[in-house]
Amino acid sequence: MTTLIVIDQPPYGSWAGRDALDMTFSLAAFDQPAAMLFLGAGVNWLCKGQAADAVGQKSVAKNLSAAALFGVEQILVDAQACAQYGLEFDDLLPGSTPSESISETLSQFSRVVFAG
Amino acid sequence: MPENTTATLHIINKAPEHARFRHCLASAQQGDTLLLIEDAVLALLDRGKQLPGASYGLEADANARAVANRVPADQLVDYAGFVQLTVNHSRIINW
Amino acid sequence: MPQPLSYTLVITGAPWATQAPQTALSFAQALLKAGHRIDRVFLYGDGVHLASALSAPPSDEQHWPRLWSEFLSGNNITAVACIASALRRGIVDKTEQARYELTASNLRAPFEIAGLGEWVEGNLKSNRVLYFHGTH
Numbered sequence: 606m607t608t609l610i611v612i613d614q615p616p617y618g619s620w621a622g623r624d625a626l627d628m629t630f631s632l633a634a635f636d637q638p639a640a641m642l643f644l645g646a647g648v649n650w651l652c653k654g655q656a657a658d659a660v661g662q663k664s665v666a667k668n669l670s671a672a673a674l675f676g677v678e679q680i681l682v683d684a685q686a687c688a689q690y691g692l693e694f695d696d697l698l699p700g701s702t703p704s705e706s707i708s709e710t711l712s713q714f715s716r717v718v719f720a721g
Numbered sequence: 722m723p724e725n726t727t728a729t730l731h732i733i734n735k736a737p738e739h740a741r742f743r744h745c746l747a748s749a750q751q752g753d754t755l756l757l758i759e760d761a762v763l764a765l766l767d768r769g770k771q772l773p774g775a776s777y778g779l780e781a782d783a784n785a786r787a788v789a790n791r792v793p794a795d796q797l798v799d800y801a802g803f804v805q806l807t808v809n810h811s812r813i814i815n816w
Numbered sequence: 817m818p819q820p821l822s823y824t825l826v827i828t829g830a831p832w833a834t835q836a837p838q839t840a841l842s843f844a845q846a847l848l849k850a851g852h853r854i855d856r857v858f859l860y861g862d863g864v865h866l867a868s869a870l871s872a873p874p875s876d877e878q879h880w881p882r883l884w885s886e887f888l889s890g891n892n893i894t895a896v897a898c899i900a901s902a903l904r905r906g907i908v909d910k911t912e913q914a915r916y917e918l919t920a921s922n923l924r925a926p927f928e929i930a931g932l933g934e935w936v937e938g939n940l941k942s943n944r945v946l947y948f949h950g951t952h
Contacts, residue, residue, distance in 0.1 A: 608939065613741060619952060624828075624861050627900060631932035637939065645740055708748045715727075716939070717814045719741075721828040721861045721949050734835070735951050759835045760951060781842065782835075800846035807944055808821055808852070815947035 607638040607678060609714035612647040617660055622650055625720035626665060633676035640679040641672070642710060643701075648686040651697045670698050681710055728752045730810035734759035737767045745816040749773045756798070756806055758782055765792045779803060822853045824938030827863035829950035831880035832873065836948040837866050841883060843946070848891060855942045856894040857884075858935050859927070862950060864907045867897040867927035881924050889926050896930040897923070 610629045614621040625641070632639035643650055650665065657664035672680055684703040687693075694703070704710040711717050731753060733745050742764070749755055754775040757764055762778040764770045766788055780797040783789035789797060798806065807813060825844060829836025844854060859866055871881045888895045897907055906922070909929050913921040923929065938945055 613744070614952070620861065621952065624901070627932060628935065631936055632939070635933065635936045637936060644744060707744060708750070711748050711814070712750065715812060716945075718945075719815065719947065719949065721952070732946075734839070734949060739951070758839060779839075782839075800842045801850060803843055804846045804850050804852070807823075807946065808818075808850075811943075813944065813946065815949065 606715050607640055608632055608716040608718055609640050609642055609681075609711065610718050610720065611642045611644055612650060613644040613719070615646040615649045616655065616665070617657065617662055621719075621721045622647065623665070625718075626668060628718065628720055629672075629677055630668070630675055636676070639677050640681065640714065641677060642681040642683070642704065642707075643686075644683045644707060645686050646690075648682050648690060648692060648697075651680075651682055651701055652692060653696055653698060666698055670700065673700055683707060727812045728754065728810060729812045729814060730754050730756060730806055731814050731816060732756045732758060733761045733816040735816065736760040737764040737770050741816050745814075746771070746773075748814075754806060754810065756803065758803070760786075762786060762788060762792075765796060777802070777806070820852045821943040822855045822941070823847060824855050824858060824935070824942040824945045826858045826860055826935065826938075826945065826947045827866060828859075828861040829948060830862040830865040831871070832877070833862065833865075834950035836863065836950055837880040837884065838878070840946075840948040841880075841887060843948075844887065854891070854893045856896060856934060856938055857888065858938060859895075859897040859901070860932075860935070861898075861901050862905070863948075864897040864902045864905055867895075867902070867907055867924050869922045869924040885924050885926060895927045896934045897927050898935070899929045899931050902929055 610625050612622045612625045680701045681704045682701045758779040762782045765778045777798045780799045831837045909923040910921045
């Protein structure tokens with residue numbers, strides 16, 4: 606019964622992504638199966654080289670890179686959106702899996718959740 | 722063909738122009754139901770939107786936005802109907 | 817009637833900024849009327865503003881925090897505001913007021929402050945988990 610948490614907002618402009626990350630890591634902390642999907646503009650959360658401190662925020666790159674260690678089963682990323690934002694696989698933090706079809710990806714999870 | 726054959730209830734409250742609306746429509750499979758609440762009821766009038774066969778608008782939100790009289794009555798549900806849709810679907814995505 | 821179901825309702829949209837509290841309340845009332853059960857209401861993100869005891873809307877507007885607290889108390893439903901969301905937004909109970917040496921507390925009864933564990937539990941135990949979001 607894996608829960609898929611979806612992030613479709615870019616980082617830093619809103620807190621939706623952070624709230625989604627907190628939900629994901631809470632599931633993992635309670636030993637509940639969790640995965641993440643970065644959708645649309647949300648793929649930019651996975652971009653290497655973010656300097657969050659430039660806008661007075663904390664970077665989540667370390668959390669995302671260590672997600673598997675925390676028990677997050679998969680980090681999926683919208684391949685079409687990556688192409689749209691000019692992101693090659695090497696531009697992304699390690700450990701993500703491309704999703705070629707969002708519809709197909711969603712159908713694999715019994716629960717799909719947005720944080721906001 | 723996806724493995725999961727459980728019918729899904731998609732509930733969306735975003736206006737048709739919102740980016741998430743597109744993803745919601747793209748994810749609706751055969752046999753799924755779409756419930757449009759709040760600003761999403763406007764999609765019932767949006768000629769540019771192809772909605773899945775089983776699409777319903779929440780009556781109160783359609784009334785608020787003065788669109789209820791431009792939508793077939795059997796496409797509107799009240800809050801009791803909203804409840805029943807959630808009872809009937811074990812898989813629900815709130816977009 | 818068929819087996820009643822149990823629900824966890826998550827509200828992430830703030831009152832007067834989104835319709836989330838209104839849609840959720842109308843739904844919740846219809847849910848109880850249909851004979852189902854609400855295990856808990858969980859406020860997350862901007863939804864925590866629904867738990868403020870200090871809202872003072874104009875008298876001709878719906879008082880969402882009050883309406884919700886009356887509904888929750890009247891039906892004995894557990895209601896939680898997520899601590900991480902609440903503290904950031906200045907929704908605090910007496911414990912947090914003391915911990916952070918703040919000048920006041922403002923949590924509206926019967927809401928309590930708790931962590932995401934409450935949401936995880938809802939995910940595990942309730943038949944249905946519904947989310948009432950804003951529109952950003």
